[in-house]
Amino acid sequence: MPTQPDPVLRLLWRHGAGEPQGPRRGRKQRLSVDDVVDAAIRIADRDGLSGLSMRLLATDLGLGAMSLYTYVPGRDELLALMVDRALGRRELPAMPDGLPDRMALIARVQYEELQEHPWLLEISGLRAWVGPGASDRYEWQLSGLEGVGLDDIEMDQTVALLSGFVGSVVQAQQRIRQDERTSGLTQAEWWAANADELDVVMAGRSYPLAGRVGAAAGEAYQAATDPAREMEFGLARIIDGLMSYIEGKQAAQR
Template identity: 45%
Template sequence: MTTDSKDGWHSGSGDPARTVELLWGLREPSRRGPKQRLTVPQIAEAAIALADGEGLAALSMRRVAERLGVTAMSLYTYVPSKAELVDVMLDTVLGELPRTEVAGGWRARLERVARDKWALYLRHPWLLQVSTSRPPMGPNLMARYEYELGAVEGTGLPDVAMDLVVTLVGDYVHGAARAAVAAVQIQQRSGMSDAQWWEGYAPLLAQVLDPEKYPVSSRVGTAAGEAFDAPNDPERAFEFGLARVLDGVEALISRS
C-alpha cells in the first residue's frame, strides 16, 4: 500500500476495484442504516488541506477524521485505506488545472500546460512526494491527459511521440518544481532568504576559492551569483529550461 517509507509514496497501490469506485463515484450510498454524514469529495478536501498545511508525512486517517469531526473507524467506511485516499487526493487536485482554449499554435498551448502544472506543484508541494508511475486513472487525470495531448494534436507527430512529448514536459516541470519548492521550504525552516544566506556565505567562499585553480567556475559562479543575488534562482531556471524544452519539441516537429 501507499507508504512514507524510504521508498516514498506511490499512487495506484490500493485495491484497484475500490479505487476505481471511489474515483468514478460508482458506489451509491447505502439506503439502510443512518444517513451518511460525509462524501468522498469532502474527505478528499480535508486530506488535501492537511497535506497542504503540514506535508504528506502528517497525513493519516486519524488526522483527517479529526478535521471532519468523526472517528477514524467511521472514515474507513468511506475510504478503505490511506492508499486509496492518496489516489483520490491526486485526482481531486488535478481537477484544479484549467482546460481553456489557448490562442496560438502548439508551442503556446504546451507552454500553458507546463505553467499550469508548475503553479499546481507550488500550491500543493506534497504532490512532489508521490510517485505516479502507476497513476490513479480518475476522471480528472483522464480529462487532463486528453487536454495535454490536444496541445500537440495536428502537429504531425505520431501518437507515441505525442505521448512522449507530454511526458517530457511533465517530467521537466516536476523536476523544476521540486527545486523551487525545496528553496521555499529551506527559507521557511531557516528563517533566512537565499539572498541573506548568500550575503553571509559569499565573502567566506571568496577567501578560500582560488580563481586560478577554478577559472571557469569562478568566472561563471561570480556572474551567476551577481545576477541571482543567491546561489541559484529556481524560477529563472524554470523559464530558461522550459524554453529549451520547447525548442527541442519544435525541432522534433519540424522533422516529422
C-alpha cells in the same frame, strides 16, 4: 480466470453513472467522500503531506479517527483520490492557435498546479491510478498536440517531457523554500553565515567553476521576485527542440 478489478477504481470514478445510488441500508454517512478528500487537500496545501495524518484529518472533519476508513480504504488510497481530485478541479483553458503556445500552456498549467498543491511532488513511490481527473488532463494535453505531425508515442513522450521538466523546476524551487524555512535563513544569509566554515572544511579542494557559477546563480535567483523566470530558459529550449523536430519531420514528408 480473470483477476479481480482494482477496487479503488470505483472510488476514483465515483461521480460517474456507474454507481447504483439506490437508498441503502444502515446508518447514513455524515459526510461525502468529496468532503473528506477536499479537507485532506486543504490540509496538505497548508502543511504538506507529512502534516496530513489520518487522525488530524478525522478530527478536522469532526469524526473519530477510525470513521475515516468507511470513506476511504487507507491513506494511500486517500492520496490517490487527492491527486485525481486536484487534477480534476482545475478548469482547462482552451488551446491557443500556435503550437509553441500550446506547449507553453501545457507547461504553465502544470506549473500553476504544482505551485498550488506542492504535495503533488511529494507523492512518489505511490501507484499511479487512472481516474477522471488524470484522464481529463491527459486528454486535454494530447489535444494540444494532435495533428501536428507527431505519432502517438511521440505525443505521449512530448507530454511527459513538458510536464516532467516543470516538475523538476518546481521541485528545485521548493527545495530552496524548504531550506529557508528549516534554517530560518535566506540563501544569501546561509552562505554568509557559512562562508568561513566552508573555507575551513573545504581545505584542499577547489571548485573554480562551481564557485563562480554558483555565486552568479545565487545572486540572480535571489534577486528574482518572479520565480517563473527559472522556467523560461529550459522551457524555451525544450519548445525549440520540439518545434525543430516537428518541422524536420514535415520537411521529410514533403
